[in-house]
Amino acid sequence: MVRIIIEDLVFRPQGRPVIDGLSATIGSDGITAIIGPNGAGKSVTLRLIDGLLRPDGGSVKFGDRAPEAVRRSFVFQSPALVRGSVRQNAALALMPLRLSRQEAAERLDATLYEVGLLHRADDAARKLSGGEQQRLALARALVIHPELLLLDEPTASLDPAATAAIEEIIRVAAQDGTKILLVSHNLGQVARLARDVLVLSRGKIIEHGNAEAIITTPRTSEARAYIRGELPWTSFAAAC
Template sequence: MSAAPAIRLDGVSLGLGGRPILDRLTFDVPARGVTALIGPNGAGKSVTLRVIDGLLRPDSGTVHVGPGRTAFVFQRTALVRASAAANVALALGPLGLSRGERRERVAAALARVGLSERAGDAATRFSGGEQQRLALARAWALRPALLLLDEPTASLDPGATAIVEDLITEMARDGTAVLLVSHNLGQVARLAEISVVLASGRAVEHGPTRTTLYSPRTPEARAYLTGELPWTSFAAAS
């Protein structure tokens, strides 16, 4: 018997400012592993994450998220005016951990993303890449059942990107269901077992990542991937 999905969207529609964004969007995210949400700009990917997290309420359809904590790492990180360690500790507040447990989780999270030496530094003085790594450390410390990621490495150099990708892989291996929005299709190929292609607010392709990227069935998916993977011959790869 297969596990219940971490996320199930069924016929979700949403308009913003009089413009339709999501159009009867339907797909599942497995309870384990990494699922990528890809597609052209304006397809509704970031809005989908916000609907799943409850930040936006759909006009129609249903959104089911499984039990457990959800962590959301935005493309532009929101940090408080405090040290890096305090930013991670603040996220842990609702968990009711002892002071010692909280200290241990903070130290382990900062070490995991290579920021131990910056623990006492003001987070708002960090570079964009360092802030994103801190946001991932904060999410990792929560040990969430579900992790939502919106372009988590868009502002990072290759070294920092590798750290973040390793962390995502580790969290997925430890049982966190990950839904990743990324325009980096190399990253999608490295990390995601399943990929969903959005176009005009609809899931036009959904399946194993290799099949989705290299043997797309729908014209919408082929049109998007032809532009993003110009070196790929779909006929040769299928």
């Protein structure tokens, strides 16, 4: 299990406080959602955890493991695809692993099948629909068998059917043992997927705990104000 320890994290580009003394320990398996209003620092927090941004203070640790020892993947809101086929795009993630040709092919086929794109493996990636492109981005992230998967609003621009397909892939990945950090504005999605929730406001965590408890009975006035302004939800995730 991946244990993430965030201590007094600070990020102040050009002196402007974006993350201001953020601390948390994320030790549960399954899916942890990061929610909060625009400008709260959710996406920046995700990038700091992954190492895509360098903090101005504080630290992110993975228990007693070196950051480079934790196999992880990042999926952005808008997938970045290169010219080439679906298979070629997914295969890019495998290059550092130096697998045998057979093992790489088997892993690619299995992952593309899991995301419902094996039948499109030889098609041009950029001709896929928006939902299919995001499923390809997930395939590229999952093909390395990550211990930690970071997702930044992965369904923000998708219709309900495409969103449901992405959520099922995320749910299965969590059930298979991948720890997932999910930034989302969709509280229905958080309710369906997340085991626990971090609520951010002005670069700090104001609540952290069980997803159902936080969404139904938030303790802080800031969390209540944010949650009451969001869309309704239908069900809470079972243990992932």
